[in-house]
Amino acid sequence: MKLHIDDSTNSAKELYYQSLVLLFLPCEKFGENDTTNSLYVKAFQENGKNYVDITFNVDGQISSCSDVQDIDNKVFSQMKNLIGRTILKAAFKLFKIVPPWGISTGVKPVKLARIFVKAFGSDETERILRDEYMVLPHKAKMAVYACLFEDSVMENMGDKACSLYVSIPFCPTKCNYCSFVSCTTPRLLSLIPQYLEALDDELQRIADTINELKLNLKSIYVGGGTPAILSSREIDNLLSSVYSKFSFDNRCEFTFEAGRPDCITEDKLKVLSQYNVPRISINTQTTNDSVLKSIGRNHTSIDYFKVMESAMKFGFKCINTDLIAGLPGESPESFFKSLRDVEAFSPQNITVHSFTLKRSSNYRMGGETGYSLSFQDAVNMTDYASQYMLEKGYNPYYVYRQKNTIGNLENVGYSVAGFESIYNIIMMGEYHTVFGAGAGSVTKIVSEEGNRVDRIFSPKYPYEFLDKTKYSGFDKDAVFKIIRER
Numbered sequence: 001m002k003l004h005i006d007d008s009t010n011s012a013k014e015l016y017y018q019s020l021v022l023l024f025l026p027c028e029k030f031g032e033n034d035t036t037n038s039l040y041v042k043a044f045q046e047n048g049k050n051y052v053d054i055t056f057n058v059d060g061q062i063s064s065c066s067d068v069q070d071i072d073n074k075v076f077s078q079m080k081n082l083i084g085r086t087i088l089k090a091a092f093k094l095f096k097i098v099p100p101w102g103i104s105t106g107v108k109p110v111k112l113a114r115i116f117v118k119a120f121g122s123d124e125t126e127r128i129l130r131d132e133y134m135v136l137p138h139k140a141k142m143a144v145y146a147c148l149f150e151d152s153v154m155e156n157m158g159d160k161a162c163s164l165y166v167s168i169p170f171c172p173t174k175c176n177y178c179s180f181v182s183c184t185t186p187r188l189l190s191l192i193p194q195y196l197e198a199l200d201d202e203l204q205r206i207a208d209t210i211n212e213l214k215l216n217l218k219s220i221y222v223g224g225g226t227p228a229i230l231s232s233r234e235i236d237n238l239l240s241s242v243y244s245k246f247s248f249d250n251r252c253e254f255t256f257e258a259g260r261p262d263c264i265t266e267d268k269l270k271v272l273s274q275y276n277v278p279r280i281s282i283n284t285q286t287t288n289d290s291v292l293k294s295i296g297r298n299h300t301s302i303d304y305f306k307v308m309e310s311a312m313k314f315g316f317k318c319i320n321t322d323l324i325a326g327l328p329g330e331s332p333e334s335f336f337k338s339l340r341d342v343e344a345f346s347p348q349n350i351t352v353h354s355f356t357l358k359r360s361s362n363y364r365m366g367g368e369t370g371y372s373l374s375f376q377d378a379v380n381m382t383d384y385a386s387q388y389m390l391e392k393g394y395n396p397y398y399v400y401r402q403k404n405t406i407g408n409l410e411n412v413g414y415s416v417a418g419f420e421s422i423y424n425i426i427m428m429g430e431y432h433t434v435f436g437a438g439a440g441s442v443t444k445i446v447s448e449e450g451n452r453v454d455r456i457f458s459p460k461y462p463y464e465f466l467d468k469t470k471y472s473g474f475d476k477d478a479v480f481k482i483i484r485e486r
């Protein structure tokens with residue numbers, strides 16, 4: 001698509017226009033030479049008013065829309081929002097699509113809600129999101145709920161808080177949709193013992209750093225990849241290392257993202273329960289067996305059910321299951337069934353992701369063999385999830401979006417009250433320092449005022465992490481240097 005932007009107020013960046021177009025044409029490429037599709041925007045101010053004219057030309061179909069509004073300097077991003085709304089109205093005539101999040105396109109809808117909650121309270125924020133941003137009422141409610149919940153978590157966080165992420169970037173096989181670092185070949189999997197040794201050293205350095213900075217650990221997350229790929233002895237050693245090196249009390253959240261049911265055994269669950277790990281994640285993504293097969297998950301719905309039954313017997317305080325709405329081959333009905341199947345175990349947390357087409361995954365968009373999902377099906381899946389979860393007593397405590405998600409739909413952490421995962425909130429909001437241990441992890445050092453984040457990246461792959469000529473372990477000095485020089 002060719003963009004002609006003639007905005008004398010310079011209210012929006014090109015990326016904003018692109019993200020709005022992508023709501024309707026998810027595969028669209030942007031370039032000066034496109035002679036088929038175009039978006040024309042004219043925006044200017046005159047006699048105390050904002051004027052916007054939009055013309056969309058898509059495959060020879062033309063739709064135009066204009067709007068005018070009194071300039072009100074109290075309204076946040078008024079011209080940008082007017083342009084956005086007018087684009088959506090013009091696009092509706094062509095596509096008959098109503099994007100559920102309207103013109104709010106960033107990955108953090110909660111951040112937008114917070115701007116207004118602080119100034120005007122929650123009811124007025126919902127109204128602003130609806131009227132100014134064209135967010136559908138139930139999504140506006142969700143963003144405000146998650147915002148208030150986050151605020152309450154942060155109020156009770158206490159001083160000098162920090163968190164720890166431990167990366168286990170190995171998986172039994174690669175799921176076709178996934179873009180996370182996950183080593184699956186026998187050669188890479190054979191590095192696990194060496195990797196765990198190096199990780200042990202890295203954890204000690206991080207524990208020393210936390211002690212010297214006199215920080216308090218509030219959450220620990222062992223994630224991946226698939227941490228349950230480790231043998232029960234390796235899990236035992238890893239947990240023993242974490243429990244002995246770090247000081248934290250039982251108010252510190254601890255998640256072991258066990259992951260795929262095909263790696264989780266009774267023995268491994270027993271080790272986790274012996275260490276009183278309070279929160280584990282057992283993910284299925286869908287309980288539709290033909291979809292599980294086609295996405296390369298290497299487990300069946302029955303495997304998931306058996307592992308859940310087993311985990312229930314061990315009495316973990318909180319079990320989470322991840323689902324993905326809109327997987328290739330999934331119909332709305334089979335997604336609804338997946339949700340009901342998972343909810344039947346009454347896990348304390350269910351996280352519903354919206355399918356995102358990742359460039360480095362095995363899927364491509366469109367074409368005869370490519371991924372396609374109707375916009376309305378994707379919307380119906382997430383709408384069903386939010387309604388059903390509310391009926392079953394779960395709240396949407398954590399909401400974010402990813403780029404390239406059909407319909408700009410959201411990922412939502414649903415939780416029974418009192419079991420919400422604070423790690424997810426901290427990571428997304430960058431509220432306090434999170435130390436990353438292991439390959440592919442990132443240490444984010446957040447300033448005490450919360451207004452600055454510095455990042456230290458670990459090597460992406462285990463073989464780089466183990467290469468002493470390239471990486472000599474967690475760099476404590478780099479952390480102190482960053483803090484000193486602020």
Ligand SMILES: C[S@@+](CC[C@H](N)C(=O)[O-])C[C@H]1O[C@@H](n2cnc3c(N)ncnc32)[C@H](O)[C@@H]1O
Pocket residue numbers: 171177178179180224225226258259260282283284285322323324353354355356357358361
């Ligand atoms: C880092 S992955 C690790 C999960 C674990 N290895 C497993 O598969 O059970 C965390 C979650 O991200 C979600 N996810 C990964 N790729 C995704 C995609 N392309 N679209 C939507 N969600 C995705 C899945 O729900 C997955 O459980």
Ligand code: SF4
Pocket residue numbers: 170171172173174175178179180182224225226259260
């Ligand atoms: S979804 Fe999980 S198991 Fe599958 S490749 Fe990604 S990290 Fe590994």
